[in-house]
Amino acid sequence: MAFKFKGVDFIEFDSLLNDDERLVRDNTRQYIEDNLIPIIEQCNRDGRFPKELIKPFGEMGFYGASLKGYGCAGMSNVEYGLVMQELERGDSGIRSFVSVQSALCMYPIYEFGTEEQKQKYLPGMAKGEILGCFGLTEPQFGSNPGGMLTKAKKVGNEYVLNGEKMWITSGSIANIAIIWAKVEDEDNKVRGFIVETDRPGFSAFDVHGKWSLRASVTSGLAMQDVKIPASNLLPKSGGLKSPLMCLNQARYGIAWGGVGAAMSCYDTALQYSKERKQFRNQPIASHQLVQEKLAWMISEITKGQLLVLQVGRLKDAGKVQHYHISMAKRNNIWMALECARMARDVLGANGIADDYPIMRHMMNLESVKTYEGTHDIHTLIIGSQVTGIDAF
Ligand code: TGC
Ligand code: FAD
DSSP, rough: OOOOOOOOOOSSSGGGSSSHHHHHHHHHHHHHHTTHHHHHHHHHHHHHOOOHOOOOOOOOHOOTTTTTTTTOOOOOOOHHHHHHHHHHOOHHHHHHHHIIIIIIIIIHHHHSOOOHHHHHHHHHHHHHHHHHEEEBBEEESSSOOOOOEEEEETTTTTTEEEEEEEEETTTOSSSEEEEEEEEEGGGGGGEEEEETTTTTTEEEEOOOOSSSSSSOEEEEEEEEEEOOOOOOOOBTOOSSHHHHHHHHHHHHHHHHHHHHHHHHHHHHHHHHHHOOOOOOOOGGGSSSHHHHHHHHHHHHHHHHHHHHHHHHHHHHEEEHHHHHHHHHHHHHHHHHHHHHHHHHHHHGGGGSSSSSSSHHHHHHHHHHHHHHSSSHHHHHHHHHHHHHHOOO
């Protein structure tokens, strides 16, 4: 049976947080403990996204949590990160849902939108009454979104959109899609558009048969002559830099999320190893090889916490660079995946069963390693920064 989470703090990490940060973390932890942990294994088994949590998440202030005004909670980046950590300790798919709504849909409206667009969408999105998805990836263009084929053409007071997007989180449950397209009349400049998903010519179909993020909706989007008012253009967007700026926000949250998933796996393995007895009726925690795994996990989690906290402090100070965020996303998701594999090993056969959260985290983290820039793309972003040479 799953254990009650005891928290993970080896080096008095909590002393690096202020009272507000600890309060946000503790409130989110309790909420997830009470409302997500009891249902998540069944959701994962059923391949069901728990829609019943959409509105309560809004009441908790999770959506657009680090944005100011428009009904958003106005949290610091560190507080926002701690929310992401606790959500992903529950499940990566649930953190993903909140990340997409916040970092990939509310943020571009906030950053690139008009005041009218902000007033129209952000308060409803903060409450969970309007859901968003983010369409950048296409069937033929994942790591290389600059090659996208989706086109927007200005015709009178409208834009006409044609193209396909693939692997889109929340695609079929979203009310609006932030679609990135090349504008034909502007030398194929990439720009962002708010597309209401009930427009004629817009369709979404779900990806089935996923072994990962089973509690999250993943969809393909097709747009055939979808007409939107010209006022749906995000006017301050322009160039590939704009969607990449959104990715920075999401990747930052994911880096905290990795700590959460790793904490869940480590804590489960630690508690299990003290109870499970093998050879001379001794707990397996007494064996050196098991201790080596636990020591590795707690060391790497601690390093991951320090890394993402420093990146969060830089972000709050307005000094963060995209390559700082790449290092945190790359390291922390690798670390979390390794923790999941090691923790699964510590539980032996029980590790593969969904009585425990480990295998679910492991499968989820395989997606997290790939999306928002694969592990290797982040390696190349760091490599580019230190050498000054792009190797993409
Ligand atoms: P490149 O020529 O390097 O860059 C184009 C312009 O953008 C600037 N830039 C950035 N700006 C802000 N933030 C960043 N992270 C930036 N990276 C680059 C760059 O300075 C340049 O500016 P300018 O002014 O000179 O025009 O572009 P490239 O085509 O060579 O590609 C670079 C590369 C490979 C790093 C980029 O394309 C990339 O990051 N690829 C990965 C794609 C990706 O991460 N997709 C994610 C899709 S969304 C998703 O997965 C959601 S999952 C659900 C969830 O979040 O939970
Ligand atoms: P590819 O780009 O084909 O890469 C395949 C392999 O080749 C990887 O190992 C990669 O690292 C490697 N590779 C590629 N180029 C290079 C290079 N230059 N050098 C070295 N190695 C390279 N996208 C969205 O727009 N919105 C979403 O909401 C969204 N949600 C997602 C949800 C899930 C569950 C998943 C799995 C994906 C989601 N994505 C989303 C898409 C995701 O961002 C892409 O899958 C990701 O960017 C990688 O693209 P790809 O899958 O096409 O892999």
